Amino acid sequence: MSAMEYPGNLFVVAAPSGAGKSSLVKALRELDSAVNPSVSHTTRAPRGQEKHGREYFFVSPAEFDAMVQAEAFLEWANVHGHRYGTSKRAVEERIASGADVILEIDFQGALQVRKVFANAVLIFILPPSWEELRSRLERRGEDAPEVIELRLQNAAEEMTQTREFDYVIINELFERALFDLKAIVHAQRLRYSAQRRARADTFAALNIP
Numbered sequence: 001m002s003a004m005e006y007p008g009n010l011f012v013v014a015a016p017s018g019a020g021k022s023s024l025v026k027a028l029r030e031l032d033s034a035v036n037p038s039v040s041h042t043t044r045a046p047r048g049q050e051k052h053g054r055e056y057f058f059v060s061p062a063e064f065d066a067m068v069q070a071e072a073f074l075e076w077a078n079v080h081g082h083r084y085g086t087s088k089r090a091v092e093e094r095i096a097s098g099a100d101v102i103l104e105i106d107f108q109g110a111l112q113v114r115k116v117f118a119n120a121v122l123i124f125i126l127p128p129s130w131e132e133l134r135s136r137l138e139r140r141g142e143d144a145p146e147v148i149e150l151r152l153q154n155a156a157e158e159m160t161q162t163r164e165f166d167y168v169i170i171n172e173l174f175e176r177a178l179f180d181l182k183a184i185v186h187a188q189r190l191r192y193s194a195q196r197r198a199r200a201d202t203f204a205a206l207n208i209p
């Protein structure tokens with residue numbers, strides 16, 4: 001059977017800034033190399049150790065506009081005053097060839113992706129409380145106080161979209177949240193992709209129509 005009959009899974013993880021999305025997805029990828037990340041494009045400036053092409057493709061507003069014009073984005077959105085987008089090429093070819101892809105994007109982008117990929121699995125990560133969200137943003141030490149305030153204000157709006165998602169993970173104890181994320185990925189694979197292919201062979205051997 002060709003890979004085209006068994007496209008890969010698309011996982012979309014969104015969360016208010018500081019909830020732990022990047023840490024959870026990074027830990028998942030260390031355990032499961034079959035989930036492929038997609039590198040987004042952004043108009044924001046690189047922080048600290050960030051490298052072009054690794055965390056993001058850092059582009060100018062004009063370059064971003066050109067990609068929008070060329071319909072190169074699967075989705076894009078304005079987040080915390082900058083634009084971010086997922087290029088179609090980064091995702092479509094890999095899904096079509098049977099690979100699983102994970103997107104770490106904001107809720108607006110997640111809802112756009114679902115319109116294109118109806119089978120995308122949408123996962124929302126929540127912090128256990130406002131106090132904890134604020135202290136994680138402060139402890140991360142990457143953002144100025146006014147940027148943290150903006151992110152907290154935006155978090156309130158993002159959280160109103162929680163119920164649009166297929167799964168919600170509360171990231172209180174990190175290991176517990178990681179277990180939940182792994183469980184979601186595993187359950188989806190049992191429904192589709194590699195496992196589905198293996199089951200098709202078993203079904204044929206057992207003459208199950």
Ligand SMILES: Nc1nc2c(ncn2[C@@H]2O[C@H](COP(=O)(O)OP(=O)(O)O)[C@@H](O)[C@H]2O)c(=O)[nH]1
Pocket residue numbers: 014015016017018022040041044075076077079080084085086104105106108109110
């Ligand atoms: N819609 C969309 N959002 C993105 C994309 N890439 C990153 N984001 C989101 O933009 C927001 C800000 O990301 P970033 O500046 O890296 O900060 P942080 O993730 O909050 O530390 C986060 O909510 C990201 O998930 C993308 O390609 N599309």
Ligand SMILES: Nc1ncnc2c1ncn2[C@@H]1O[C@H](COP(=O)(O)OP(=O)(O)O)[C@@H](O)[C@H]1O
Pocket residue numbers: 015016017018019020021022023024136137139140171172173174175177
């Ligand atoms: N369960 C957790 N308990 C305590 N701290 C956490 C937990 N998950 C993540 N963090 C920390 O919170 C900060 C924000 O996490 P990060 O993954 O950067 O969030 P996001 O990608 O959602 O903005 C980081 O310093 C991270 O180490």
